[in-house]
Amino acid sequence: MYCSSCSDTMFERPVIPFLIFICCLYSYNCIIVVPERILVRDVNENYVKYATATVRRSSKRGEYVVNVDIYTKVVIGNNVTVHINLFEYNSKYNQYVRTPMVFQYKWCELVLHDQWFGPILRKNGLTRCPTPVGRTTLSNLTLSGSFPFQVPFNRGKFETIWKREATNELLGCIETFITILK
Ligand SMILES: *[C@@H]1O[C@H](CO)[C@@H](O)[C@H](O)[C@H]1NC(C)=O
Numbered sequence: 001m002y003c004s005s006c007s008d009t010m011f012e013r014p015v016i017p018f019l020i021f022i023c024c025l026y027s028y029n030c031i032i033v034v035p036e037r038i039l040v041r042d043v044n045e046n047y048v049k050y051a052t053a054t055v056r057r058s059s060k061r062g063e064y065v066v067n068v069d070i071y072t073k074v075v076i077g078n079n080v081t082v083h084i085n086l087f088e089y090n091s092k093y094n095q096y097v098r099t100p101m102v103f104q105y106k107w108c109e110l111v112l113h114d115q116w117f118g119p120i121l122r123k124n125g126l127t128r129c130p131t132p133v134g135r136t137t138l139s140n141l142t143l144s145g146s147f148p149f150q151v152p153f154n155r156g157k158f159e160t161i162w163k164r165e166a167t168n169e170l171l172g173c174i175e176t177f178i179t180i181l182k
């Protein structure tokens with residue numbers, strides 16, 4: 001599944017939105033993360049009916065945002081763990097190499113309490129947890145903001161993996177390819 005509308009704009013330098021610019025003046029370690037494309041890698045149909053994710057511009061010359069549409073067949077609570085792994089792109093070998101920047105959360109801990117990735121979800125209306133059965137849509141997700149770490153490279157990807165804690169079964173996996181502006 002490719003996001004064809006993104007490929008032609010891949011290395012175009014986006015307009016840095018004013019609010020993010022202000023954020024970066026005042027907060028610790030703010031980085032501007034431009035999503036290039038996003039791929040739903042795996043969906044476990046026992047738990048998830050469908051999952052789609054796309055990258056769009058929020059307006060004609062606006063920033064790049066992520067839209068997610070997921071339909072879950074079961075309640076998702078702290079019995080699901082989320083792994084967020086950051087990879088660095090190595091142009092010499094044309095490979096994504098896993099970095100030590102790996103994070104693991106219980107789903108509701110992430111949604112309700114986490115101060116780094118949580119705001120990305122909460123800003124877009126995911127303020128309740130557990131997530132009920134049915135459709136969840138998140139629109140206009142921007143990935144820029146304060147991060148708990150320095151990111152010493154410009155291209156990479158985030159791998160986000162949901163697992164059922166009791167059995168370690170995969171529920172889904174989404175890859176987000178990013179460019180980082182500093
Ligand atoms: C996302 O942003 C676009 C452009 O700013 C806006 O038209 C749209 O209503 C927004 N969607 C949501 C769900 O906020």
Ligand SMILES: *[C@@H]1O[C@H](CO)[C@@H](O)[C@H](O)[C@H]1NC(C)=O
Nearest residue numbers: 047074075076077079080164
């Ligand atoms: C998580 O727990 C809820 C409530 O006990 C349950 O309904 C749901 O099926 C569980 N989710 C998974 C993925 O096991």
